[in-house]
Amino acid sequence: MPNPSPLVLLVLLGCAPAPGAAPAPGAPPSSTGAAARIALTQPLPPMNGAHLAVTVIEVRYAPGQSSAPHRHPCAVTGYVLEGAYRTSSGTEQERVYRAGESFYEAPNSVHRVSANASADAPAAFVAHFVCDHEAPLTVPEAGEHAR
Secondary structure (H helix, E strand, O other): OOOOOOEEEOOOOOOOOOOOOOOOOOOOOOOOOOOOOOOOOOOOOOOOOOOOEEEEEEEEEOOOOEOOOEEOOOEEEEEEEEOEEEEEEOOOOOEEEEOOOEEEEOOOOEEEEEEEOOOOOOEEEEEEEEEOOOOOOOEEOOOOOOO
């Protein structure tokens, strides 16, 4: 499966919660002083469960960089690591997400806008693709070419 630029596969071994974050409801107490917070809760579409897999991708955009319109065959949740990420998919209005914010994209919704919101600073986010079938992670919209 080709890996379209600027996507880079990232394996997460763990993540640190935001400093001073409120504990997540029901989170177990930590002897290390670590805290956890819920960044996003989103129901997923029905899946058959026979071939469930998650793929985690780190996406980095240079200042002013964007991607051509595309879609993702699987449900996607994202967490912005740095900068400001401008996006619009499906019927959602265009929105800018900043570091520490999370987003959701429904399977097969057209991703009309996917861009760094800044012309001066880089942007990065982690995208989690939850799939129950074999498929490319990104499919160019008709007439477009994957970047």
